[in-house]
Amino acid sequence: MSNNWTEEELKAAVESYVDMHIKEANGIPFIKKQYYHELSARFGRTEKSFEYRMQNISYVYSLLGRGWVSGLKPAKNVGSSNAAIIERLISEVEGQQSLKIAEFETQVLSYKAKNILEKPQGIKEPEKMYSSVTTYVRDPKVKAWILKHANGYCECCDNKASFITAEGEPFLEVHHLRRLADGGSDTISNTLALCPxxxxEMHYGADKLNLVQSMYDKIGRLVRE
Ligand SMILES: [Zn+2]
Ligand SMILES: [Zn+2]
Incomplete structure (x- = not known):
């Protein structure tokens, strides 16, 4: 990813991406090529270069553990400074505060790729960062029903919960297949109990799209939203 893209161009690309992401989440049809065409006409770059930029944006979504617009396979050749800018722009467009997760994770990856990485000193007293995060009001009965139904076994791998919590409960996490942030419902047809x-893997796995599909195939109560 070259560095000579202006903030304005990146912002326009992110705005288009977020728009497509919302449309896809809500089942509203759209044509990706049309977005590239408009951006290309506006900024005088090829449609192909905007498509590639969209794949960089998918990569940032993927680092954030989110689903990306289908057909836009994440392209990781993005660099941590651009990933940081894209992450900030996504937050701006979505009206959220950026938690700088993609920025941190791309830095981790680039340090990890170095041949020699000396033992780091670390930070003795890490600075505090306050953030406001949007959360959703959920129905405790839904979580209770899912956990009761799972009966201590992961609904994906069918293994027994790997440990018992201090409160004496088998540890399973309840996952929303269509994320609440993407308009998903908090209902038993959108949730399942999973081992950690x-x-x-459902959030970060290389094969997560197939994994999610296999859950819809396997568990009868789940309905694609
Ligand atoms: Zn499992
Ligand atoms: Zn989850």
Whole structure:
């Protein structure tokens, strides 16, 4: 990803992306090529270059553990400074505060890729960062029903919960297949009980799209929203 994209161009690309992401989440049809065409006409770059930029934006979504616009496979050649800018722009467009997750994770990856990485000193007293995060009011009965129904077993791998909590409950996490942030419902047809491994894989796995599909195929109560 070259550095000579202006903030204005990046912002326009992110605005288009967020728009497509919302449309897809709500089942509203759209044509990706039309977005590239408009951006291309506005900024005088090729449609292809905007498509690639969209794939960089998918990569940032993927680092955030979110789903990306289908067909726009994440392209990781984005660099931590651009990832940071894209993350900030996504937050701005969505009206959220950026938690700088993609910025941190791209830095981790680039340090990890170095041949020699000396033992870091770390930070003795990490600085505090206050943030406001949007959360959703959920129905405790839904979580209770899902956990009761799962009966201590992960609904993905069918293994027994790997530990018992201090409160004496088998530890399982309740996951929303269509994220609440994407307009998903808090209902038993959109949620399932997962072990921490399967849960993380559902968010971050290379094959997460197939994994999600396999849940809809396997569990009869789930309905694609
Ligand atoms: Zn599992
Ligand atoms: Zn989840």
């Amino acid at each position: 491994n399967c849960h993380r």
